[in-house]
Every structure is written in C-alpha cells, then in structure tokens.
Amino acid sequence: MTSDLVFLLPLVTVTIGAILLMLLSAFEKIRIEVSSALAMGIFAVAFLIQLVPVGPDDVRPFVSLFNGILLVSDFTRIASLIIIACGFFTAMSSISYFRQNSFATLEFFSLMTFAVSGMILLTMAQELITVFIALETVSLSIYVLVGCNRRSVLSTEAILKYLILGAFAGAFFTMGAALVYAGVGSTGFAAITDAIAMGGLLQNPALAGGLLFILFALFFKVTVFPFHAWVVDVYDGAPIPVTGFMATALKTSIFAVLANVLLLADDIRGTWVDMLFYLTVFTLFAGNLIAIGQNSLKRMLAASGIVHTGYLLIALIAVSGDSFSGSVILYYLAAYAASTLGIFASLSYLSGNDEKRRDFDDFKGLAKVRPYSAAVIAIFLLSMAGIPPTAGFMGKLYIIVTAFQAGQTALAVLGIVSSILSMWYYLRLIIAMYFHESEDAFEVSSSRSAPYCAFILAACVLAMGLYPVAI
Amino acid sequence: MFDNVLSTMIFLPIVIGLAVMLIPFGSNAARRIGLAASLLVLLLGVRAYFSFTGSGQLEFAETRNLIETLGIAYRLGVDGISFFVLLTGAVLIPIVFVVVRDRPRAFYGNLLITAGAMAGAIAACDLVLFYIFWEIMLIPIFFMIGLYGGPDRRAATIKIMLYTVSGSLLMLASIIYLGAAFHAHFGVWSFETIALTGLDLSGRTATLAFFGFMLAFAIKIPIFPLHTWLPDAYTEAPAAATFLLSAIMAKIGIYAVIRFIMPVFGPELVHYAVPLAWAAVIGLIYCGIAAIGQKDMKRLLAFSSASHMGVLALGLFCLNIQALTGSIFQIMAHATSTGLLFLLIGMIEDRLQTREIADLGGIARQAPIFAFFFAVALLASVGLPGTSGFIGEFLIILGAIKFDTTIGIFAATTLIIGVCYMLWMFQRVFFEKGNDRTAGFTDLSAAETLAFLPVIVLILLMGVFPQPFIARIEPAAQNHIATVQATGRTSGQIALDHTLQQH
Numbered sequence: 001m002t003s004d005l006v007f008l009l010p011l012v013t014v015t016i017g018a019i020l021l022m023l024l025s026a027f028e029k030i031r032i033e034v035s036s037a038l039a040m041g042i043f044a045v046a047f048l049i050q051l052v053p054v055g056p057d058d059v060r061p062f063v064s065l066f067n068g069i070l071l072v073s074d075f076t077r078i079a080s081l082i083i084i085a086c087g088f089f090t091a092m093s094s095i096s097y098f099r100q101n102s103f104a105t106l107e108f109f110s111l112m113t114f115a116v117s118g119m120i121l122l123t124m125a126q127e128l129i130t131v132f133i134a135l136e137t138v139s140l141s142i143y144v145l146v147g148c149n150r151r152s153v154l155s156t157e158a159i160l161k162y163l164i165l166g167a168f169a170g171a172f173f174t175m176g177a178a179l180v181y182a183g184v185g186s187t188g189f190a191a192i193t194d195a196i197a198m199g200g201l202l203q204n205p206a207l208a209g210g211l212l213f214i215l216f217a218l219f220f221k222v223t224v225f226p227f228h229a230w231v232v233d234v235y236d237g238a239p240i241p242v243t244g245f246m247a248t249a250l251k252t253s254i255f256a257v258l259a260n261v262l263l264l265a266d267d268i269r270g271t272w273v274d275m276l277f278y279l280t281v282f283t284l285f286a287g288n289l290i291a292i293g294q295n296s297l298k299r300m301l302a303a304s305g306i307v308h309t310g311y312l313l314i315a316l317i318a319v320s321g322d323s324f325s326g327s328v329i330l331y332y333l334a335a336y337a338a339s340t341l342g343i344f345a346s347l348s349y350l351s352g353n354d355e356k357r358r359d360f361d362d363f364k365g366l367a368k369v370r371p372y373s374a375a376v377i378a379i380f381l382l383s384m385a386g387i388p389p390t391a392g393f394m395g396k397l398y399i400i401v402t403a404f405q406a407g408q409t410a411l412a413v414l415g416i417v418s419s420i421l422s423m424w425y426y427l428r429l430i431i432a433m434y435f436h437e438s439e440d441a442f443e444v445s446s447s448r449s450a451p452y453c454a455f456i457l458a459a460c461v462l463a464m465g466l467y468p469v470a471i
Numbered sequence: 472m473f474d475n476v477l478s479t480m481i482f483l484p485i486v487i488g489l490a491v492m493l494i495p496f497g498s499n500a501a502r503r504i505g506l507a508a509s510l511l512v513l514l515l516g517v518r519a520y521f522s523f524t525g526s527g528q529l530e531f532a533e534t535r536n537l538i539e540t541l542g543i544a545y546r547l548g549v550d551g552i553s554f555f556v557l558l559t560g561a562v563l564i565p566i567v568f569v570v571v572r573d574r575p576r577a578f579y580g581n582l583l584i585t586a587g588a589m590a591g592a593i594a595a596c597d598l599v600l601f602y603i604f605w606e607i608m609l610i611p612i613f614f615m616i617g618l619y620g621g622p623d624r625r626a627a628t629i630k631i632m633l634y635t636v637s638g639s640l641l642m643l644a645s646i647i648y649l650g651a652a653f654h655a656h657f658g659v660w661s662f663e664t665i666a667l668t669g670l671d672l673s674g675r676t677a678t679l680a681f682f683g684f685m686l687a688f689a690i691k692i693p694i695f696p697l698h699t700w701l702p703d704a705y706t707e708a709p710a711a712a713t714f715l716l717s718a719i720m721a722k723i724g725i726y727a728v729i730r731f732i733m734p735v736f737g738p739e740l741v742h743y744a745v746p747l748a749w750a751a752v753i754g755l756i757y758c759g760i761a762a763i764g765q766k767d768m769k770r771l772l773a774f775s776s777a778s779h780m781g782v783l784a785l786g787l788f789c790l791n792i793q794a795l796t797g798s799i800f801q802i803m804a805h806a807t808s809t810g811l812l813f814l815l816i817g818m819i820e821d822r823l824q825t826r827e828i829a830d831l832g833g834i835a836r837q838a839p840i841f842a843f844f845f846a847v848a849l850l851a852s853v854g855l856p857g858t859s860g861f862i863g864e865f866l867i868i869l870g871a872i873k874f875d876t877t878i879g880i881f882a883a884t885t886l887i888i889g890v891c892y893m894l895w896m897f898q899r900v901f902f903e904k905g906n907d908r909t910a911g912f913t914d915l916s917a918a919e920t921l922a923f924l925p926v927i928v929l930i931l932l933m934g935v936f937p938q939p940f941i942a943r944i945e946p947a948a949q950n951h952i953a954t955v956q957a958t959g960r961t962s963g964q965i966a967l968d969h970t971l972q973q974h
Contacts, residue, residue, distance in 0.1 A: 387636075388607060389607060393603075393606075397643075400647050401650070401651070404651035405654070409648070412644060412647070412648075413641075413644055416641060416644045420633075423633060423636050427632055427633075431629070435617040435625050
C-alpha cells in the first residue's frame with residue numbers, strides 16, 4: 001500500500017498543490033503572477049518526479065495499484081507527462097493573457113491544477129467509478145474555467161452549452177457503468193476483460209450496451225462525430241488559455257481512457273470496427289467542412305481539433321496492442337499539443353484587449369509588424385498541416401504507417417485526403433499574416449511570458465520533426 | 472567538408488539561408504553571402520565531378536539511421552543521372568545572385584533554402600527523406616511568390632500550394648504503402664529506393680500507388696491536364712522563383728519519374744505508357760498554341776516552358792533508349808535555356824517596369840550583348856540545330872516515332888509551334904521600332920555578362936559537341952529501360968539481397 005503511493009507522487013504533488021493554491025486564493029494573499037508562478041512550479045516538480053523512474057520495479061510493463069484500481073505503465077506515464085506539460089505552458093502563457101483581460105481570478109490557477117490532477121488520475125484509472133470521479137473532477141473544473149469571464153456573453157453561452165451537454169455525457173457514462181455492473185458484477189476493467197474472454201461481448205447485452213454508452217460519453221468529450229457540435233461555440237467562448245488547455249490536456253487524458261477501454265479485449269474493437277470506421281471518416285470530413293467555413297481563428301482551431309481527433313481515431317482503430325501503436329497515439333498527441341498550445345500562447349500575446357483580434361482578417365500583415373510572432377505561428381500551422389520538417393509531419397507519418405500495417409488502407413488514404421482539405425484553412429492564416437499589408441499596429445500584452453512559451457514550443461515542434469525519436 | 476560532400480551541398484545553403492533571414496544584414500550583403508555560398512556549392516560540385524567514377528553504383532553515399540524501427544534513414548548518394556541533375560542546379564543558382572539585385576534579405580534566404588532542399592531531393596536515396604526535401608523545397612517558393620510576386624500573387628500561392636500538396640500527400644500514402652509492402656514481404660521496414668525495386672507488386676493497390684507517385688510528379692512537371700497552376704504561378708512569381716520552378720523544380724519531377732517510378736513500377740508504366748504519352752502530347756500542343764496568343768512575355772514563356780516539359784515527359788513514356796537519353800539530356804538543356812530566359816525577362820522587367828510585348832521594341836540596338844544572350848537561349852529553347860535544345864528534342868522525337876508514329880508526328884509539331892511564338896516575340900521585342908521607354912535600356916554589366924557566359928558556352932557546347940554528355944547518360948538510360956522492360960522486377964533483387972544483409 002505505501003509502496004504503491006510512490007507511483008502516485010506526481011498525482012499527489014499536483015493535488016496538494018491545487019489545494020494549496022485554493023487556500024491561498026481564498027484568503028487573497030497573493031497576486032495573479034505569483035499564483036501562476038506557483039502553478040508552474042507545481043507542474044515542474046510533478047513533471048520531474050514523473051520523469052524519474054521509481055526503483056528497479058519500474059522496468060516492468062506495468063504496475064497495478066490498490067487492488068487493480070489504478071495502473072501505471074509507460075503509456076500512462078508519458079500521457080501524464082504530456083498533460084502536466086500542457087498545464088505548465090498554459091499557466092505560463094495565461095499571464096500575458098490576463099494583462100489584456102480584466103477578469104482574472106486567483107481561482108483560475110487552482111482550478112486548472114485540479115483539472116490536471118483529475119486528468120492524471122484518468123490516464124491511470126482501471127475501474128469505472130474511478131474513471132467517473134476523475135472525469136467529473138476534470139469536467140467541473142473546466143466548466144468553471146470556460147465561464148470564468150462572467151461579463152462576456154460568448155463565455156456565458158459557452159458554459160451553458162458545455163455544462164448541459166456535458167451533464168448529458170456524464171449521465172450516459174453513469175448509465176453505462178451501471179449497465180456494465182449489471183452485466184459483469186464488477187466495475188473493474190480486469191473483470192470486464194475476463195467476462196468478454198469467457199462469454200464473448202455480444203452474448204452479454206448489458207455489458208455491450210454499457211460499454212457503448214461509455215464510449216459515447218468519451219466520444220462526446222473528444223468531439224467525435226456526431227458528438228462534435230458543441231465544440232466550436234464552446235472553444236470560441238472560452239478564454240484563450242482555457243481553450244488551448246481543453247484542446248490539448250483534456251484530449252490527451254480522454255484518449256488515454258479511450259485507449260484503455262478499447263484495448264480491454266479485441267472483441268470490443270472487432271464488434272464495432274465498422275461503426276468506428278464510419279465515425280472516423282465522418283469526424284475527419286465534418287471537422288474539415290466546419291473549419292473551412294470559419295472566419296474566426298478560434299472557431300477554426302476548434303474545428304481543426306475535430307479533424308485531429310479523427311487522425312487519433314485512425315490510430316486507435318489500427319492499434320494492435322503492441323507497444324508501437326500505443327506510442328503512435330502518444331507521439332501524435334504530443335505533437336498536436338505542442339503545436340496547438342503554441343498557437344494559443346501566441347494568441348494570448350497578440351489578441352489584444354478583450355480578445356479583440358479574433359478573425360483571420362484581424363491578423364493581416366502581422367509578419368510586417370511582428371515577424372517573429374508570425375514566423376512562430378507559421379511553424380505551428382505547418383506542423384498542424386503535417387508539413388515536414390515539423391512534429392506534425394512525423395505524427396501523421398506514424399499514424400499512416402500504423403494504418404497501412406493494420407490493413408486499414410482506406411482509412412490511411414482518407415486521412416491523407418482530409419489533410420489535403422485542411423491545407424486550405426491553415427494556409428489562409430499564413431497568407432493573411434504574410435501576404436497582406438498591415439492595417440493594425442498590433443500592440444501586444446505587456447507580459448512576455450506567452451511569447452517565450454511559444455518560442456519554447458516552436459523549438460520543440462522543430463526538434464521533434466528534425467530529430468525524430470524511434471518509437 | 473569533402474567527406475560528406477552531398478550533405479554539405481544540401482545543408483550549407485540551408486544553414487546560411489536561415490542565418491541570412493535571422494541576422495539583419497543589408498540587402499547587398501545578403502546577396503553577396505548567397506553568392507559566396509552558392510559558388511562554394513558549385514566548387515564542391517565541380518570537385519566531386521572529378522572524383523565521380525560513373526560506375527553505375529551510388530557514389531558519395533552517406534547513411535545514418537533516423538527511425539530504426541521503421542527503417543527510415545538519412546541516405547544520400549548519386550549515380551550518373553542524379554549527379555547530372557545536381558550539377559545543373561549547382562551551375563545555375565549562382566547566376567541568380569549576380570543578376571537579381573536589391574531585394575530584401577529574406578528573399579535571398581529563401582532562395583538559398585530552396586536550393587539546398589532541391590539538392591536534398593535529388594540526392595536522397597530514402598523515400599521518406601526524399602519526401603521531406605520535396606516538401607521543404609516548396610515552402611520558400613510559396614513565401615517568395617506570396618511576398619514578392621505580382622498583383623495576383625495570393626491566388627497563385629493558393630493554387631500552387633493546393634495542387635502540389637495534394638499530389639505530394641498522395642505520394643506520401645504511396646510511399647508508406649511501399650514500405651508496408653516491403654515489411655509484409657521481408658519482415659523488416661525499409662524505404663531505401665534500391666531495396667524497394669525488389670518488391671513484387673501486383674494488383675489494384677499497386678496501380679493506385681503508381682498513380683499516387685505519378686500524380687505528384689505529373690503536377691510538378693506538369694503534364695496535361697494538371698498544368699493549370701503553372702501559368703499563374705510562373706507569371707506572378709518573382710523572376711528568381713520562376714527560374715527555380717522552371718529550371719530545377721520541374722526537372723526534379725522528370726528525374727523522380729526516372730528514379731522512382733521506372734524501377735519500382737515498371738509493369739504499370741508499360742501498361743499506361745500510351746495514355747500517358749498522349750497526355751504529354753496533348754499538353755505540348757495545347758500549351759504551345761496557348762503561348763502564341765500571349766501578350767505578356769513571362770506568361771508566354773510560362774506556356775512555352777509547359778509545352779517543352781510535355782516533350783520531356785513524352786520522352787519518359789516512350790520507354791526506349793533514344794527517348795529516355797533525350798529526356799535526360801534535355802533536363803540540362805531545357806534547364807539552362809528556360810532558366811536563362813526567365814532571368815533575362817526578369818531583367819527587362821526590372822529595368823523597364825513592363826513585360827508587355829506591345830510596350831517593347833528595339834532592345835537589340837540598345838543592348839547587343841543582352842540581345843545576343845537572349846537569342847542563344849531562345850534558339851536553344853526552340854531546338855535550333857547547333858544548340859543544346861536540338862539534340863534533346865531530336866532524340867525524344869526520334870524515340871517517339873519509334874514508339875508510335877502518330878504520337879511522334881504530333882510531337883514534332885512542337886518544333887514548328889515553338890518557332891512561331893518565340894521568334895515572333897523576339898522580333899517584336901528586340902527589333903522593330905523602339906520607343907521612349909526602351910531607349911533607356913542599359914546593356915548587361917561586366918559582372919552580369921561574366922555570370923551568364925559559362926551557361927551560354929555550355930548551351931552551344933552541348934549543341935555542337937553532345938557526345939561526351941550522351942556517353943555518360945546512355946548507359947544509365949539503357950540500364951533503366953532494361954529494368955522496365957524485364958518487368959520481372961529481377962534487377963532489383965541483387966540490390967535487395969545487399970540491403971537485407973545490412974539489416
């Protein structure tokens with residue numbers, strides 16, 4: 001029991017940090033900058049702890065904790081590292097953002113830290129009730145973060161939509177968990193695997209139905225078609241750092257759960273492979289069609305996030321249970337997180353007071369006035385479009401390789417076609433930034449933390465593309 | 472430096488190009504640095520030429536693992552054909568830095584980066600590495616058109632980007648398919664070009680993969696009906712970018728068909744040779760006729776270039792030794808003549824602020840050296856005997872007649888059409904009566920004359936004395952034709968065994 005706790009140190013660190021931040025903000029003893037610095041410190045410490053291997057046992061493929069409720073493996077550890085890094089960079093860039101927006105509250109950082117702790121728990125959870133608790137911790141924190149700009153109509157609309165639909169998803173999940181319990185007599189993942197191995201999935205309708213409900217709830221969170229409709233408005237209404245945080249950390253954690261659930265037994269994917277195939281194809285193309293029509297940058301990024309979910313689904317379908325395919329998902333998530341957080345960090349810096357620069361047209365001529373910012377954004381966009389030599393290209397390469405290897409040729413080709421479509425809206429921003437004259441002086445935030453954050457991330461994106469690690 | 476001569480030729484321009492962009496040099500300093508870098512690359516190329524043995528094996532090879540689990544490696548090497556293309560680029564690029572003056576430093580930086588990436592695409596012996604360079608070389612061109620191009624530049628950038636990226640992404644799918652097929656056959660991943668020739672592909676997927684590659688290269692070359700991006704991009708791009716697009720990038724498309732499609736997709740190429748040859752013929756006649764009616768010199772030349780690229784492409788699909796030798800010869804011949812013409816037109820535009828044929832006239836009287844150089848390049852481009860263009864096009868048409876008489880006869884019309892629009896344009900621009908505008912036209916400076924002179928000499932030399940060039944090309948062409956016509960895909964087997972031993 002105590003030895004198990006060693007594996008939970010990162011989670012414990014973040015949770016204690018979150019409580020500490022909450023107490024400090026309750027008494028209003030600190031300034032926003034200090035609060036952000038504390039959050040960054042907490043994430044940095046947790047990141048380092050997670051990086052250090054725990055004893056000789058660490059080489060085992062996985063360690064089961066607390067009677068199989070949690071599980072620690074290389075997969076969960078790397079997923080947590082990505083999530084913690086997302087938290088760190090969001091905390092860093094939000095200072096620039098709050099200099100230009102007056103609604104900063106101290107609770108912001110505390111809530112974000114709570115969300116990160118829930119996400120770390122999500123990656124490790126091996127039992128439905130634990131997944132639910134973690135999921136609700138994350139969701140509740142993010143609901144508040146989305147709506148924390150109370151004076152903004154958009155933000156209020158966003159929280160309302162997200163809260164109501166999210167509550168539905170939560171209800172679906174609970175319903176599913178109850179059905180699974182009815183079918184199996186346990187909520188543990190191990191028991192589900194055993195039940196499927198003994199009787200088959202479709203012979204146990206309660207289990208099959210329950211799992212489907214759970215999948216739908218998770219699909220809602222990662223914006224799989226047809227559960228994607230909320231995302232554009234919510235991302236648009238949420239404050240920029242929160243949008244970036246949701247798009248990256250939340251997606252990483254939910255995909256970790258999805259991978260855990262889908263990999264419980266080959267039967268699960270085998271039974272629904274057709275459904276997953278069509279959902280993936282529709283996710284790719286719905287995302288592209290929505291993104292092509294957008295004029296607002298945040299809305300475009302939200303829609304392009306749907307497309308990236310589609311690519312990750314390709315990897316999930318093609319996943320074969322060996323270590324390679326797991327790392328493909330993680331690599332893509334890391335590449336996507338670095339590019340997306342980078343763009344949102346740049347926007348935190350450039351969007352002006354009360355996010356006044358929102359549309360493609362507002363960024364016309366940026367390269368003439370702020371060449372470095374424009375160059376960095378261009379790198380992130382090229383990475384999202386999958387153009388070498390960036391991380392996004394390597395991620396896409398791995399995913400297509402996995403799809404071909406698994407015999408999913410159609411998915412591979414459709415994924416390629418969808419990235420051709422996505423060139424359109426990524427190029428649009430580059431063309432606006434570079435090939436138009438500037439009409440704006442582009443005054444920026446007085447804090448330079450977000451641009452530093454963007455530069456670090458741009459370096460990561462290029463490094464991942466130039467020195468691809470063997471995975 | 473010489474141990475890794477190919478890497479140096481690739482990364483020296485790229486690194487210096489990035490430095491020029493980041494460090495605030497003046498425009499002139501940036502241009503001189505670019506000139507020095509490209510001359511250094513040329514020097515290395517010449518040095519390599521003397522130690523190049525022409526054995527038919529890959530020379531100056533370098534290998535470093537990138538992603539071991541997938542067999543993706545940093546593999547470089549050149550044989551007769553690719554070394555030829557590489558040198559063409561190395562010879563031509565320094566001229567740009569002499570001729571194109573007073574541009575922002577980022578302009579010169581972009582030029583250098585493209586130059587390096589193009590060398591990388593030519594020297595790459597790993598398909599994934601090739602793809603990476605293939606994509607990188609387009610990005611600076613995209614920015615050059617968008618930042619320094621003509622009035623309709625934005626539409627042109629979108630057109631060229633969407634066209635070429637669609638092609639290359641489908642090629643990426645085909646590349647990965649080949650890797651996966653290799654893995655299925657032999658249990659290891661490899662994207663090495665020589666190894667992949669050993670694959671025994673068949674069926675529908677192989678055909679699809681063939682078209683994945685073909686589409687990417689056909690867009691770049693371009694082959695009818697995928698040429699529609701070209702007139703806009705060539706016209707709107709600044710002269711230096713048009714020069715790179717026409718003289719080198721389009722040639723890399725031709726080279727890639729020879730390098731990647733012929734050895735790997737021999738049966739598919741044989742099967743689809745006739746329709747592809749017809750596409751090339753239709754393109755060369757169509758673009759030739761379109762060129763006659765143009766009022767803008769640059770646009771005229773863009774269509775002319777597309778027309779002549781159709782001839783080059785035709786040479787590939789005839790699948791005989793004459794036509795292929797002609798195509799490889801014509802890579803260099805056409806690169807030098809068209810490249811020069813685009814640069815010279817760029818100079819007219821710089822000096823007179825117009826490219827409209829109707830606004831010009833009488834330049835020959837003001838600038839005899841300029842007119843002479845223009846005439847040589849122009850005559851080479853239309854294939855006048857005694858210039859390089861004649862040898863290449865003659866061989867191709869010879870091969871085409873051997874392949875299919877009808878196609879050959881149609882292809883031969885290009886010579887007539889070419890003479891029509893080119894000489895007519897030359898007459899209107901250089902002779903006839905001058906006007907106030909052209910009266911102030913200054914001739915080439917000493918430095919500019921010196922920069923153009925070697926290429927002019929080369930054009931004439933290749934036309935009068937082609938044998939040394941053809942002697943180097945023919946064995947490689949023979950080799951490729953043998954590979955394709957054997958169609959049993961046996962020739963790759965030896966290379967494959969070699970690769971498997973390495974693993």
